Amino acid sequence: xxxxxxxxxxNKIESISTAMEELxxxxxxxxxxxxxxxxxxxxxxxxxxxxxENFAIAFLDLDKFKSVNDxxxxxxxDAVLTQFSAFLKTQVRKSDVVIRYGGEEIIVGLPxxxxxxxxxxxxxxxxxxxxxxxxISLETSIRVTFSAGVADYKTAKKEIVKIAxxxxxxxxxxxxxxVCSGTKIKQSKIKTQTKNQPINQSTATTISxxxxxxxxxxxxxxxxxxxxxxxxxxLRTGFYLLLLAALVAFVLFISGKVAGIFPVExxxxxxxxxxxxVIGNYVNxxx
Numbered sequence: 001x002x003x004x005x006x007x008x009x010x011n012k013i014e015s016i017s018t019a020m021e022e023l024x025x026x027x028x029x030x031x032x033x034x035x036x037x038x039x040x041x042x043x044x045x046x047x048x049x050x051x052x053e054n055f056a057i058a059f060l061d062l063d064k065f066k067s068v069n070d071x072x073x074x075x076x077x078d079a080v081l082t083q084f085s086a087f088l089k090t091q092v093r094k095s096d097v098v099i100r101y102g103g104e105e106i107i108v109g110l111p112x113x114x115x116x117x118x119x120x121x122x123x124x125x126x127x128x129x130x131x132x133x134x135x136i137s138l139e140t141s142i143r144v145t146f147s148a149g150v151a152d153y154k155t156a157k158k159e160i161v162k163i164a165x166x167x168x169x170x171x172x173x174x175x176x177x178x179v180c181s182g183t184k185i186k187q188s189k190i191k192t193q194t195k196n197q198p199i200n201q202s203t204a205t206t207i208s209x210x211x212x213x214x215x216x217x218x219x220x221x222x223x224x225x226x227x228x229x230x231x232x233x234x235l236r237t238g239f240y241l242l243l244l245a246a247l248v249a250f251v252l253f254i255s256g257k258v259a260g261i262f263p264v265e266x267x268x269x270x271x272x273x274x275x276x277x278v279i280g281n282y283v284n285x286x287x
Contacts, residue, residue, distance in 0.1 A: 030100040032078060033085035041099045044109055049158060055111045056118035056152040059164035060088075062104040063145045063176040076136035077104075080144055083134050091125045107161070115152040119181040122148050126179055147171035150181035 028040040036044075048055050062084065069077040081104065088098050088108065097109040110118050126148060133141040149167025156163040163183065171180040 033082055033100050035085050035089075035098050035100040035106065037099065038101060040097075041101070041107060041109070044097055044099075045161070048109075048111065048153065053112060054114055054152055054154045055109070056113045056115060056150060057110065057160055057164050058108040058118060058122045058179075059101070059149045059151075059161070059168045060106045060108065060122070060146050061148070061168050061172070063147055063172075065104040065144070068142070068144060072136055072140070072142070076140075076142075079136045080104075080134050080142075084129070084144070084146075087129060087132060088125070091128070092121075107164075113152070115150060115155060115181055118152060119150045119179055122150055123179045126177070130177060145177035147176050148179045150179060151183075155183045 028036055028043075030037045062080065065077065065080070068080055081100075085098065085100070085106065088106065092098060092108060092110075095111050099107045099109065101107045108122070110121070113121075126146065130143065130145050132143065134144060135141050147168055149164045149169070149171060151160045151164040151167060153160055167180040167182060171178050174180065
């Protein structure tokens with residue numbers, strides 16, 4: 001009797017343990033693709049950071065994925081994602097992890113791998129994938145390419161995901177269907193010319209599509225553009241007190257210009273410009 005009771009208890013414990021493991025897997029896996037999800041990625045990254053050894057990640061983004069959904073329907077888009085995910089899992093090592101970051105974005109985590117080795121691997125995968133037919137119906141097959149950005153812990157440290165993402169954008173801007181890797185993208189030097197101002201070298205920072213030029217000389221367009229960009233991000237993210245401050249600065253600036261209280265070269269204008277540039281860079285860093 002006691003042995004039977006003990007056996008029942010053991011079976012229940014095993015059953016509970018199995019159920020807990022299944023729940024854990026469901027919580028860490030994407031239901032469509034079966035890949036790990038972002039929650040798993042956060043845990044995986046913390047483990048890699050704690051170990052302190054070099055590792056790499058590749059940020060993969062399917063090219064023109066929206067046009068697949070628009071042309072063939074969302075079921076076709078799901079088919080592309082599931083087949084792409086299955087393909088990736090056949091191309092990596094057992095120690096590697098494949099994670100659905102969101103939408104058509106997938107991250108491949110590569111332990112004990114440097115930047116060059118990771119780049120070579122992803123380039124090899126890219127070449128094979130661009131030749132792969134994807135079945136989206138019984139009669140229709142298509143091909144979809146991807147762009148990728150690669151970074152490693154040695155050069156990127158804890159900004160590894162952010163820098164890999166920047167590299168994806170670089171690949172997209174360079175024509176798609178390619179792999180870009182490297183360290184943090186530096187602010188580019190550009191030539192700019194405004195009314196009554198000679199051409200000079202300036203540093204450009206882009207915030208939500210608005211280019212803010214900071215070369216030590218304040219201009220009306222620059223200050224207004226900076227403040228409008230700040231207002232846009234603060235409104236979107238709920239920083240209402242800072243939004244109010246930005247609005248007050250904006251109103252003061254416009255009122256002063258209309259009334260002719262201070263010219264562009266005035267210290268107050270320069271102060272507003274510098275403040276907007278600093279806050280703009282901070283917002284750009286956050287988002």
